[in-house]
Amino acid sequence: MPANENERPGERELVAQLLRLGLVDAGGPIPFGDDMAAAEPGAAPLLWSSDMLMDGVDFDSSVHDWRSIGRKAMAVSLSDCAAMAAAPLAALCAIALEQRLPMRAALDLQAGVAEAARAAGCRVVGGDTNSWPQPSVICVTVSARPEPGRALVTRRGARPGAALYLTGKLGGSILGRHMRPPLRIDVALAMNRELGPLAMIDISDGLAIDLSRMLEASGCGAELEAPLLEDVIHDDARTLARQTGRPPLAHALHDGEDFELLVALPAPLPKALAERFGLALIGRVVEGAEMALVARDGQRRPIEPRGWEHPVG
Amino acid sequence: MPANENERPGERELVAQLLRLGLVDAGGPIPFGDDMAAAEPGAAPLLWSSDMLMDGVDFDSSVHDWRSIGRKAMAVSLSDCAAMAAAPLAALCAIALEQRLPMRAALDLQAGVAEAARAAGCRVVGGDTNSWPQPSVICVTVSARPEPGRALVTRRGARPGAALYLTGKLGGSILGRHMRPPLRIDVALAMNRELGPLAMIDISDGLAIDLSRMLEASGCGAELEAPLLEDVIHDDARTLARQTGRPPLAHALHDGEDFELLVALPAPLPKALAERFGLALIGRVVEGAEMALVARDGQRRPIEPRGWEHPVG
Numbered sequence: 082m083p084a085n086e087n088e089r090p091g092e093r094e095l096v097a098q099l100l101r102l103g104l105v106d107a108g109g110p111i112p113f114g115d116d117m118a119a120a121e122p123g124a125a126p127l128l129w130s131s132d133m134l135m136d137g138v139d140f141d142s143s144v145h146d147w148r149s150i151g152r153k154a155m156a157v158s159l160s161d162c163a164a165m166a167a168a169p170l171a172a173l174c175a176i177a178l179e180q181r182l183p184m185r186a187a188l189d190l191q192a193g194v195a196e197a198a199r200a201a202g203c204r205v206v207g208g209d210t211n212s213w214p215q216p217s218v219i220c221v222t223v224s225a226r227p228e229p230g231r232a233l234v235t236r237r238g239a240r241p242g243a244a245l246y247l248t249g250k251l252g253g254s255i256l257g258r259h260m261r262p263p264l265r266i267d268v269a270l271a272m273n274r275e276l277g278p279l280a281m282i283d284i285s286d287g288l289a290i291d292l293s294r295m296l297e298a299s300g301c302g303a304e305l306e307a308p309l310l311e312d313v314i315h316d317d318a319r320t321l322a323r324q325t326g327r328p329p330l331a332h333a334l335h336d337g338e339d340f341e342l343l344v345a346l347p348a349p350l351p352k353a354l355a356e357r358f359g360l361a362l363i364g365r366v367v368e369g370a371e372m373a374l375v376a377r378d379g380q381r382r383p384i385e386p387r388g389w390e391h392p393v394g
Numbered sequence: 395m396p397a398n399e400n401e402r403p404g405e406r407e408l409v410a411q412l413l414r415l416g417l418v419d420a421g422g423p424i425p426f427g428d429d430m431a432a433a434e435p436g437a438a439p440l441l442w443s444s445d446m447l448m449d450g451v452d453f454d455s456s457v458h459d460w461r462s463i464g465r466k467a468m469a470v471s472l473s474d475c476a477a478m479a480a481a482p483l484a485a486l487c488a489i490a491l492e493q494r495l496p497m498r499a500a501l502d503l504q505a506g507v508a509e510a511a512r513a514a515g516c517r518v519v520g521g522d523t524n525s526w527p528q529p530s531v532i533c534v535t536v537s538a539r540p541e542p543g544r545a546l547v548t549r550r551g552a553r554p555g556a557a558l559y560l561t562g563k564l565g566g567s568i569l570g571r572h573m574r575p576p577l578r579i580d581v582a583l584a585m586n587r588e589l590g591p592l593a594m595i596d597i598s599d600g601l602a603i604d605l606s607r608m609l610e611a612s613g614c615g616a617e618l619e620a621p622l623l624e625d626v627i628h629d630d631a632r633t634l635a636r637q638t639g640r641p642p643l644a645h646a647l648h649d650g651e652d653f654e655l656l657v658a659l660p661a662p663l664p665k666a667l668a669e670r671f672g673l674a675l676i677g678r679v680v681e682g683a684e685m686a687l688v689a690r691d692g693q694r695r696p697i698e699p700r701g702w703e704h705p706v707g
């Protein structure tokens with residue numbers, strides 16, 4: 082469902098054109114392009130989403146073991162469930178495996194999928210098994226529902242005054258963390274029970290671009306506080322920054338595949354409550370359409386809504 | 395969901411191992427490996443299935459236009475709905491497009507998907523858009539429900555005495571028909587209202603292998619009547635037979651991608667009723683586990699449960 086780190090500018094344009102040409106359905110209860118869609122019409126629909134992972138892009142089978150690859154394929158889909166505050170129910174795993182791979186690789190892949198699914202209370206109920214002479218492709222589709230009596234949390238509920246929180250630190254995932262997306266379903270469900278989140282999205286393509294998607298869907302802008310962002314820079318972002326020569330903050334803003342949640346809450350939380358949920362405040366939603374980074378001295382500069390183009394390794 | 399024409403012996407074995415190792419869920423209301431699975435627990439679940447199509451295997455983008463490719467990708471999934479006598483509701487379309495393709499190709503592909511979906515009353519509600527330097531891959535996932543008050547039709551309800559019918563002619567689809575799967579949803583729903591089908595499957599990999607799947611799931615054998623089969627040999631099978639030197643009947647039995655329905659009905663239908671549904675009788679379900687071809691003179695020979703390995707062209 083989400084465009085991912087491989088999105089080129091042309092692909093955002095593609096989605097816009099699909100909507101304009103009426104080739105996809107924009108009339109449902111969820112904005113087209115959100116983390117999950119409605120699998121059936123009507124109120125309280127079952128939610129679903131598909132994520133496709135490709136060898137050499139989202140993983141590298143010459144480096145990563147197949148069990149890790151399977152875990153990641155499932156975890157990426159589970160991250161979509163977390164972003165909608167929905168409890169995962171079932172999954173389909175469709176694969177096109179490079180034809181020279183041994184049976185062991187296929188079983189390890191499926192064991193990884195099953196392991197990640199089980200950890201989230203999700204059952205693998207079907208799939209589609211193919212082989213071909215090209216690099217392997219995995220497409221996991223997951224179904225989920227909000228808890229009984231709880232509202233859907235989409236991208237479009239953010240409003241001026243809302244406080245922006247992250248469930249974890251960002252940047253430098255390419256050093257290895259991108260193969261181990263965190264499981265944020267429990268905290269997402271707990272937030273939906275206790276904190277009334279206005280909007281959520283998972284950081285799959287980078288904080289800047291994913292925040293811009295939430296803001297675009299909600300018709301708002303945002304101000305991120307540079308001193309607060311300092312606290313959510315992952316150690317991996319600092320390590321990577323020493324290799325790339327870019328600032329660690331740039332990695333935290335623009336690297337993809339962290340799979341933490343970005344949450345808009347109605348107001349800032351008491352510090353103890355934020356800590357209980359593992360939430361870090363990074364800024365606020367404002368009127369307008371701009372994303373700005375506000376330095377300690379009050380100076381503002383715009384944040385570009387771009388993700389990081391990273392190779393796999 | 396279904397293993398497809400690219401299934402190697404190792405992939406049937408893979409599914410068996412997944413079940414044995416407990417890596418997939420075999421406890422649902424539908425046998426694992428049926429045309430669709432249950433997207434949520436409980437009675438009357440939403441059904442879903444994924445089908446992955448790969449360039450150079452299921453289509454050839456150097457020969458087929460992208461609109462036709464999109465139509466086929468959707469139609470293959472709709473065929474799964476027909477096989478379960480379920481009305482399609484919504485679809486997700488995940489793609490990894492070869493990165494040098496122009497935007498036009500992506501739009502044509504999606505237009506084909508939308509066109510086939512619309513013809514079946516199905517809405518395209520989401521997807522996942524990627525590009526990569528390898529041949530294109532498309533994974534369509536569809537959701538569906540039986541009509542209100544109607545039972546699920548799976549593969550496992552066939553029983554001795556049941557009559558075996560086909561919704562159309564078979565063989566030689568590789569000459570071009572494989573790109574235009576027939577839409578058998580209306581007849582499937584009508585059969586489920588009026589004829590009480592015991593078991594159904596769509597012929598994706600070939601009559602012999604798909605019949606063997608129905609029989610295995612049902613714990614039965616079957617006898618197909620050679621003179622009846624003569625009437626379901628497609629003209630394309632005869633044309634292809636002239637090229638391959640194999641008998642036309644071998645093409646009808648073992649070629650894949652016809653996407654007609656194989657239906658087990660409780661008893662043979664009056665001829666006029668069969669004609670009204672466009673159904674052709676081909677044989678019967680029997681005790682045991684064997685598939686036999688019965689010649690006009692009563693001579694029997696076993697039918698091998700193998701599909702045709704065909705190149706794309």
